[in-house]
Amino acid sequence: MTATTGELAVRTRGLRKRYGQLDAVAGVDLSIRSGEVFGLLGPNGAGKSTTVEILQGHRARDAGEVEVLGEDPATATRSWRGKVGIVWQDESAPGELTVRETVRHFSRYYPNPRQPDEVIELVGLAEKAGSRIKALSGGQRRRLDVALGVIGGPELLLLDEPTTGFDPGARRQFWSLIRQLAAEGTTILLTTHYLEEAEALADRLAVIAGGRIAAEGTPAHLRESYSGEATVEWTEPDGSPRSERTTTPTRTVAGLMRRYDGEIPGLRISRPTLEDVYLRLTGQESAR
Numbered sequence: 622m623t624a625t626t627g628e629l630a631v632r633t634r635g636l637r638k639r640y641g642q643l644d645a646v647a648g649v650d651l652s653i654r655s656g657e658v659f660g661l662l663g664p665n666g667a668g669k670s671t672t673v674e675i676l677q678g679h680r681a682r683d684a685g686e687v688e689v690l691g692e693d694p695a696t697a698t699r700s701w702r703g704k705v706g707i708v709w710q711d712e713s714a715p716g717e718l719t720v721r722e723t724v725r726h727f728s729r730y731y732p733n734p735r736q737p738d739e740v741i742e743l744v745g746l747a748e749k750a751g752s753r754i755k756a757l758s759g760g761q762r763r764r765l766d767v768a769l770g771v772i773g774g775p776e777l778l779l780l781d782e783p784t785t786g787f788d789p790g791a792r793r794q795f796w797s798l799i800r801q802l803a804a805e806g807t808t809i810l811l812t813t814h815y816l817e818e819a820e821a822l823a824d825r826l827a828v829i830a831g832g833r834i835a836a837e838g839t840p841a842h843l844r845e846s847y848s849g850e851a852t853v854e855w856t857e858p859d860g861s862p863r864s865e866r867t868t869t870p871t872r873t874v875a876g877l878m879r880r881y882d883g884e885i886p887g888l889r890i891s892r893p894t895l896e897d898v899y900l901r902l903t904g905q906e907s908a909r
């Protein structure tokens with residue numbers, strides 16, 4: 622069922638969407654391979670949801686090419702819809718039904734659904750299978766949303782900010798669910814505000830800001846590509862703090878050694894963390 626490794630599950634070229642004067646998505650190129658977990662990471666208003674909505678076929682684009690599982694979502698067929706699982710930001714399944722009734726009900730929309738009880742088990746809701754949805758906690762509701770996203774046995778799962786509002790424990794549990802789905806061969810695209818989440822889950826990630834991809838690669842690649850620049854900090858003789866961003870920190874320190882006799886006051890050399898890289902790429906550096 623899953624496409625061959627190396628094939629692209631998602632491909633966009635020059636994707637654009639405008640709302641009035643605002644370029645919400647301003648020329649996005651994405652290539653997501655079959656079987657990988659891809660993170661689209663960016664701050665509020667970066668264009669993540671708009672991009673995912675276009676990939677789902679729920680929003681029309683203004684320009685660019687889009688191919689998702691070999692079809693254009695704007696004109697996709699019913700069989701295509703069965704292969705794409707969607708977890709919405711605000712799912713609202715009817716509250717009076719039980720978890721099991723809801724998952725069974727949704728399974729009937731698909732030609733080859735997964736077994737409802739197996740999916741309930743997979744998302745960790747087996748103990749709540751007989752509970753009404755309105756009695757579930759926020760985190761349990763989100764698990765049900767994922768159950769409804771995977772009940773059709775999708776090749777590709779699109780998750781828009783799946784863990785917003787989760788406590789740290791619920792987030793970790795959710796991560797292991799995503800890893801399990803990935804291990805079963807599902808291609809996963811998830812959007813997130815959380816660098817930690819993208820780093821924990823994504824094989825590759827793209828950082829998006831102002832509707833544009835600012836950087837793309839594996840988390841390790843991003844860290845390496847942008848960590849060449851170090852910051853050297855020290856204290857001037859009048860007590861004022863100084864800092865210099867440089868690709869040659871040794872040279873900077875050698876220069877300081879010539880100026881100071883003995884120890885350089887307040888000397889500190891730091892390399893950017895992935896978080897620094899992310900904040901710099903998204904223009905939020907001062908947030909630190």
Ligand SMILES: Nc1ncnc2c1ncn2[C@@H]1O[C@H](COP(=O)(O)OP(=O)(O)OP(=O)(O)O)[C@@H](O)[C@H]1O
Pocket residue numbers: 640643645663664665666667668669670671672814
């Ligand atoms: N239907 C709409 N009409 C007008 N502007 C919109 C609409 N939807 C989104 N926008 C604007 O487009 C930009 C991108 O929004 P989008 O929801 O795609 O960002 P996002 O990265 O998902 O943000 P968040 O993390 O806050 O959900 C934002 O400035 C937003 O205000």
